[in-house]
Amino acid sequence: MKISVSCALLLTLAMGSCGSLKKERSITPDLKGYTLLWADEFNTEGIPNADFWSPETGFVRNNEMQWYQLENATVSEGSLVIEGRKERLKNPSYDPAANDWRKNREFAEYTSASINTRGKVEFLYGVVEVRAKIDTASGMWPAIWTLGVSKPWPANGEIDIMEFYKVGGNPTILANAAWAHPEKRAAWDEAKIPFAEFLAKDPEWPSEFHIWKMDWTANYIKIYLDGELLNEVDLTQTTNPDGFNPFHQPHYLLLNLALGSNGGSLEQTLFPKQYQVDYVRVYQKN
Template identity: 35%
Template sequence: MKQRIFLILTAALLSLVSCSSSDNDNDEPVVPTELSITSVKVGADGNNPNGDGSGVVNFTITATNADYFRALINNEALDITGNTFSYTFTQGGTNDYEILVAAYNSAGNTSITYPITVYVETELNLIWQDEFDTNGSPNASNWGYNIGTGDNGWGNNESQYYTDRLDNAIVEDGVLKLVAKKEDFQGAEYTSARLITSGKFEFTYGRVDVRAKLPAGGGVWPAIWMLGANFGTVGWPACGEIDMMEYVGNNPGQISSALHTPSSSGATINHHVTSISNETTEFHLYSAVWTEDSITFMLDDVEYYTYNPSVKNDDTWPFYNNQFLILNIAMGGNLGGTIDPNFDVSTMEVDYVRVYQ
């Protein structure tokens, strides 16, 4: 979540002392020269070049013929005692700043800008989790089911029938297994599961982490996503949809994230694809950070897409109400595409789901 902040020195800062004129006598002082600033970020090392997350940076200013110094950081003017000072940055994440420093004497002043990148760790509290450490059915206190087909009004021309059977959703050996399989069931050719936290856990703003290994096969369409809890009253897309991760078995090596709103639904423009490797053989961490201003998606803690519309209204930003979590595997449909005729069974394994605020 990088943000470039361009700082300018206020008129008051530079006007306190006027620069000397060019026709001063030789014995009169001249404005400070050779102004420089260095910094030491607390806790910085090869693994943490931008600091240890405390946001504390120690600065040293030097100049020739300087009587005193001032600095402007984050629009905050600082009078410097001596030539060293410390400053604590507080904006969470890794951010770029430009610091303006000025050296003064009776003849006037000189100034320079100094760029710096600082990391600030944002403390998060775990408010909800499922570690899937009890074998059997998924925890009924955490998860419910959507059952049936797209005829219920929430499908996308998919071919599966969602069930609540252990055949399609089971906790085993510390992971949740969602199983899509080819079988004749209730008039459908495939079965799968769609787990939801609707009515059990709903929240506004926070970070969601889901560690999962994805299913393989032409036609599989697994998803980790969220839907507005007011879906039943305002409908879709007015409720807002946050697609943390969607994967198409017909397009291995990539995942996508998207936002659906009244101004961007269906074939959404608020959409980003990123590369991934070993997605069906290894676990990866899929994350979303949802704040009042933006929604950022991450793969293995690396940011790859942020949605932050310049104008926020009900059409572009319905994301100020509770959302609930959804885990599912669809088969075929608008995004899943053609199902491999040789497809038999495939599983999405979920190690954990954690929500922080």
């Protein structure tokens, strides 16, 4: 694991040692039986801490509509805010003759942000806890996920702690894992829960913060939402065709808000839209 300890980390530092901070939380809470490995409480102001986070830039994946840029990720009043905006940007890689969708779009009509901890915070097993509030409007595709540090996708392994998008036209909460398959593009262990089930329990769900948690051991991955188990992945079944198990290697975290593609139509959606993250914490078993 690679961690640069700085003032923003605040694992055990008292409030005030890094200047004026909005939150009153001074120490990241302990988790019984675990040691805190790393956390970002987003207690500073400005861009995400560069000791922990790197941004993606441009059109990146899944034929999505947004142009990723760091400007859409800000830390303010104790939260990371990833903002989706409707704004036109010139694509510097534009090539009308290209077959690659990243190049044959002359303009981006939307912007957003994607940040990750690759090369900065990487971990093997443990508990990941993220408190966040997502916008559930049409076209939104927020995510909390991890990727393995070795091999290309999907052989590196992907863990989707949280995804929200449309499945069969219906808003859905997803909790997944992916790895290599000998014939398909990827093998998946997926949980897809209709968002209507969460709204039935709590009509105010979209306006509230919620806690996503991953419990990851050498044997399983369990993904929870507000204490409810969404999916359990048996890691004896996730070996790539070459014998490599991508969930027995370190992973890094990604936070992003994609727009369009699986998220659905953006035509009737009013912007800006915000995906807010209160904290990210990684614990490992004692």
